[in-house]
Amino acid sequence: MVMILAVMLVMLVVVSMLPFLAKRLSAADVKKVDGPEKKEPPVTAYWNPPDSLAIPATPEGDLIRYGRELVAHTAVYLGPAGKVNQTTNGMNCQNCHLKAGKKVFGNNYSAVSSTYPRLRARSGTVETIQKRVNDCIERSLNGKPLKDGSRELNALIAYISWVGKDVEKGVSPPGVGIWDLPLMERAASPEKGKLVFDEHCALCHGTDGMGVKNENGKEWKYPPLWGEESYNTGAGLFRLSRFAGYVKSNMPNGATFDNPILTDEEAWDVAAYVNSMPRPHKTFKADWPDISKKPFDHPFGPYADTFSESQHKFGPFRPIKNPKATLGAK
Numbered sequence: 001m002v003m004i005l006a007v008m009l010v011m012l013v014v015v016s017m018l019p020f021l022a023k024r025l026s027a028a029d030v031k032k033v034d035g036p037e038k039k040e041p042p043v044t045a046y047w048n049p050p051d052s053l054a055i056p057a058t059p060e061g062d063l064i065r066y067g068r069e070l071v072a073h074t075a076v077y078l079g080p081a082g083k084v085n086q087t088t089n090g091m092n093c094q095n096c097h098l099k100a101g102k103k104v105f106g107n108n109y110s111a112v113s114s115t116y117p118r119l120r121a122r123s124g125t126v127e128t129i130q131k132r133v134n135d136c137i138e139r140s141l142n143g144k145p146l147k148d149g150s151r152e153l154n155a156l157i158a159y160i161s162w163v164g165k166d167v168e169k170g171v172s173p174p175g176v177g178i179w180d181l182p183l184m185e186r187a188a189s190p191e192k193g194k195l196v197f198d199e200h201c202a203l204c205h206g207t208d209g210m211g212v213k214n215e216n217g218k219e220w221k222y223p224p225l226w227g228e229e230s231y232n233t234g235a236g237l238f239r240l241s242r243f244a245g246y247v248k249s250n251m252p253n254g255a256t257f258d259n260p261i262l263t264d265e266e267a268w269d270v271a272a273y274v275n276s277m278p279r280p281h282k283t284f285k286a287d288w289p290d291i292s293k294k295p296f297d298h299p300f301g302p303y304a305d306t307f308s309e310s311q312h313k314f315g316p317f318r319p320i321k322n323p324k325a326t327l328g329a330k
């Protein structure tokens with residue numbers, strides 16, 4: 001009798017564990033399924049943004065909240081029909097700095113307050129957060145810089161600093177900014193990219209890539225990827241590695257770095273296609289005082305090396321990044 005009871009007990013335990021075993025098995029299997037390669041960065045503890053509900057109920061807190069509002073709804077305040085002024089192209093900071101700058105690998109603001117002021121090669125100067133914010137306004141928002149000391153600029157700085165308040169000085173936490181995709185051996189292809197665009201992007205951004213406005217007509221439901229209302233040629237996204245890295249871990253909207261939809265190749269190719277389409281052209285004469293500091297994918301010469309503008313724009317980038325290794329390798 002005792003034996004029978006004991007056997008039944010063991011069976012019960014085994015049966016009750018079956019669902020867990022099955023679950024573990026299927027989770028392991030899913031990882032093996034072919035699809036977009038998941039080259040996850042070798043860290044597991046990603047940056048954790050602070051909760052916006054915890055912004056203090058103080059005058060400083062009010063400034064932070066106004067900054068958050070400006071990031072999320074820039075166009076309502078500074079767009080072509082803005083309440084405060086009309087100095088930007090109608091995009092919101094949040095169109096690119098997802099979840100108001102709080103999404104892991106969604107071009108977040110985690111390392112701004114911890115790493116600014118910072119020496120930046122583009123200007124060859126030590127840049128403050130003010131300068132960096134106005135850089136995005138002049139390039140990504142194709143607009144006019146906000147005045148030093150204006151309530152809007154102060155609010156943006158207050159919010160961006162608050163987002164990174166728990167990050168130690170000098171540290172860029174895991175998940176910061178934009179994911180650096182592995183380079184391809186070949187050049188990125190606008191022709192292949194058009195196929196990716198038609199399949200994965202046109203649905204929202206429009207077959208003409210020029211976006212769709214929302215009900216109030218002031219903000220974008222789906223922001224433009226090219227055309228007069230898009231970022232200009234001096235913007236970060238005009239560099240292929242920035243665009244491809246951003247898209248890989250965020251687009252189609254809803255993708256994340258640990259659940260991407262595009263393969264790396266598709267991300268590079270769609271970047272090549274989008275950045276071949278027309279957009280506002282703006283030259284910043286003071287950029288790159290030392291041309292040897294230009295990033296490998298800066299698409300405008302002159303360069304300190306002998307690679308063409310086209311190779312700096314589309315790749316292959318490996319020979320540019322590491323010319324010696326390429327000479328030696330067969």
Ligand code: HEC
Nearest residue numbers: 091092093096111112132133136140177178231236237242
């Ligand atoms: C069209 C896309 C786009 C828009 C719109 C945009 N940005 Fe950016 N922003 C970028 C890109 C790309 C970078 C560079 C990221 C990188 O190289 O890792 C950047 C970088 C920044 C940085 C520096 C981040 C760092 O860690 O160094 C700040 C600060 C910033 N943006 C603020 C803003 C603000 C404020 C607005 C709105 C007024 C704005 N941006 C609008 C694309 C955009």
Ligand code: HEC
Nearest residue numbers: 094095096200201204221222223224225247251252253270
């Ligand atoms: C399901 C709809 C949807 C699809 C599909 C989609 N996007 Fe987006 N995309 C968005 C939305 C919405 C935003 C703005 C996010 C926000 O404001 O929170 C955005 C923002 C962007 C941005 C930054 C803002 C800008 O306009 O420059 C880029 C770049 C981008 N998408 C590229 C792509 C590419 C490339 C694809 C195809 C691989 C794609 N998206 C597919 C909805 C989509």
